[in-house]
Amino acid sequence: MSSILIKxxxxxxxxxxxxxxxxxxxxCFHTNIILKSKxxxxxxxxxxxxxxxxxxxNNTNTFNNTTETEYKQLPEDxxxxxxxxxxLETFQLFLKSELHKSFSDxxxxxxxxxxxxxxxxxxxxLPRHTKxxxxxxxSTFKFPTMGDKLVIDRFLDFLHNVNITLxxxxxxxxxxxxxxxxxxxxxxxxxxxxxx
Numbered sequence: 001m002s003s004i005l006i007k008x009x010x011x012x013x014x015x016x017x018x019x020x021x022x023x024x025x026x027x028c029f030h031t032n033i034i035l036k037s038k039x040x041x042x043x044x045x046x047x048x049x050x051x052x053x054x055x056x057x058n059n060t061n062t063f064n065n066t067t068e069t070e071y072k073q074l075p076e077d078x079x080x081x082x083x084x085x086x087x088l089e090t091f092q093l094f095l096k097s098e099l100h101k102s103f104s105d106x107x108x109x110x111x112x113x114x115x116x117x118x119x120x121x122x123x124x125x126l127p128r129h130t131k132x133x134x135x136x137x138x139s140t141f142k143f144p145t146m147g148d149k150l151v152i153d154r155f156l157d158f159l160h161n162v163n164i165t166l167x168x169x170x171x172x173x174x175x176x177x178x179x180x181x182x183x184x185x186x187x188x189x190x191x192x193x194x195x196x
Contacts, residue, residue, distance in 0.1 A: 069170035069171055069172075070170055071170055075168075078165075078168070080164045080168070081165050081175075081176070081179055082179070084154070084157070084158045085183050087155055087158040088158070088179065091117060092176070094124065103174060103177045104173060104174040105173075107173050107174055110171040114163060114166070117159050117162060118159065121156065121159065125152060125155055126152065129143060129144075129149075129151050129152055130143055130144075130152075162176075
């Protein structure tokens with residue numbers, strides 16, 4: 001288990017709360033409460049502002065702040081996603097099985113897709129491919145094999161390239177469904193050509 005010391009900024013509405021040593025000092029409070037977590041790393045994944053606003057209890061305005069942009073075709077020589085077919089298919093299977101969504105379902109909020117990918121790496125892949133090594137000073141996580149490290153590195157590169165792709169094409173997520181469908185069709189065509 002890892003420990004996280006929380007420091008949060010909030011409005012001056014918070015006043016001194018007893019028994020938890022939370023103090024209010026000009027728009028911020030600090031706590032020395034230590035939370036126990038089974039998280040793999042000390043990384044905190046903060047959802048994008050659009051997701052927070054959408055799920056906020058205080059938000060009564062349902063207007064989506066994301067602006068729709070025109071689709072821009074990726075350059076022919078771009079290999080941002082094409083070299084990550086396996087990772088794209090693996091993540092698509094996760095989206096379908098766990099969230100019952102496809103990439104196209106994130107068309108209104110591409111930041112949510114990136115957030116789900118970050119969560120998938122942090123909550124699904126890291127626990128499967130790392131082992132906890134307790135040192136006297138701090139807990140660290142190590143990769144049992146080079147293959148495990150390669151899987152995590154590939155998915156981190158995939159996350160980076162998903163971001164680049166979304167920036168280049170105007171934030172349209174349906175392109176990932178199309179890439180997978182095109183690859184499957186091409187592979188099927190090649191298989192038929194070999195059998196002839």
